Amino acid sequence: MTVHDPIIASASGNRKxxxxxxxxxxxxxELTREYSKADPAIYWPDMLASALVGxxxxxxAILADSTVLALASGLVAMLALYRAASFIHELTHIRKGALPGFRLAWNLMVGIPLMIPSFMYEGVHTQHHARTRYGTADDPEYLPLALMKPWSLPLFIIVASLAPVGLILRYAVLTPLGIIVPPLRRMVREQYSALSINPAYRRRAPEGEFRRQWFWQEAGACLFALMLVASPLFLGWKPLLIYMAVHSSMTVINQLRTLVAHLWENDGDAMTVTAQYLDSVNVPPPSPLAAIWAPVGLRYHALHHLLPSVPYHALGKAHARLMATLDEQSPYRGGNYAGMWPLVGKIARSTMVKR
Structure with missing residues (x-):
């Protein structure tokens, strides 16, 4: 499904x-104007059902005596909670007042119990969409993975598998210690308070209403993490270990999804919007599994970079409209790919090229 336009191909690795x-x-x-309204009748049932099923x-999985039932239930939990967690992406783009109460409900039901409250993404992800930041050293969500060493890709996934351990340490240990050690508190805020992949990224202190949201969300995640740490004393180790296995699996799938969300070929210079689009990835139908590993509209990640204000439920319609409207030579077709594993292979092969 990829379009190998010679102009596009020759610019690969020189996106600027x-x-x-x-x-x-x-x-x-034009599509932004038509499809920019978020529909509460879609958002609320989708998020609530995903969380409840998860x-x-x-x-x-925790209560099952059968290993088969436990594994099957754990798989259902992982996929459903992964979908529920993916709404954090929508929270960063929803216009103020569009979905009253949705941010609060998501944090109480998903963000805090998974120790990924929305403050860790809000104010971070929008920098990834900034015209002059994308693909540069100031982008919190970009690394030139295709230009790095081959071992960087497996390390990228292995680190994600340790996420629940890191989050427990962050909220059950560093948050309480930060209250009494101000320099530690600053370090935690700058380096461990963002869902980012750029290790050089440093977060600024929150201000105004966002500071108040940050406070209660962090306090809730801290209390939940402390309960997790204490849970083996009352419930034994099984609930905690299953929770962490589900959480780890969910994070690994998300990291794989992140790995193929872009081609990661930019060398750090600012890029045009079209170049940013072509460094990003759509996996549209008929790919049968993309809706599972890239839920809540994430299968249209390249399109999302063109239409960041369009809600997830309208991206499929927007994609179909653009495919029907733009001609065969349009760069738009150069952002469409057939599936995850061909993309993983493409990026892996790029890391093996001597530079």
Whole structure:
């Protein structure tokens, strides 16, 4: 499904050389006006059902006597909670007042119990969309993975598998200690308070209303992490270990999804919007599994970089409209790929090229 346009291919690895395509950008802007409204009748049932199915699966996995039932329930829990957690991406783009109460409900049901409250993504992800930041050293969500050493890819996934351990340490240990050790508190805020992949990224102190949101979300995650640490004293080790296995598996899938969300070929210079699009990835239908490993519209990640304000439930319609409107030579088709594993292979092969 990939379009190998010779102009696009020759610019691979030199993304800054790709000029903006006015026709594609104009068509995308028109769709933004048409599809920009978030529908509460879709958001609320989707998020609530995903969370409830996830926790039901988690409870069944913990209580099951059968290994087969426990594994099957754990798989259901992982996939459903992964979908529920993916709404954190939508929270960063939803216009203020569009979905009253949704942020609060998501944090109480998903963000705090998974120790990924929305403050860890809000104010971070929008920098990834900044025109002059994307793909540069100031982008918290970008690393030139395709230009790095081959061992960087497995390390990228292994680190993700340790996420629940890191989150427990962050909230059950570092948060309480930070209250009495101000320098530690600053370090935690700067280096361990963002869902980012750029290790050089440093977060600024929150201000205003966001500071108040940060406070109660962090306090809730801290209390939950402390309960997790204490849970073996009252419930034994099984619930905690199953929770961590589900959480780890969920994070690994998300990291794989992140790995193929971009081609990671930029060398640090600012890029045009079209170049940013072509460094990003759509996995549209008929790919049968993309809706599972890239839920809540994440299968249209390249399109999302053109239409960041369009809600997830409208991205499929927007994609179909652009495919029907733009001609065969449009750069838009160069952002469409067939599935996860061909993309993993493409990035892995790129890391093996001597530079």
């Amino acid at each position: 050389a790709i000029p903006d395509d006015a026709t594609m950008l104009r068509a995308a802007a 926790y039901a699966g988690l409870a069944t």
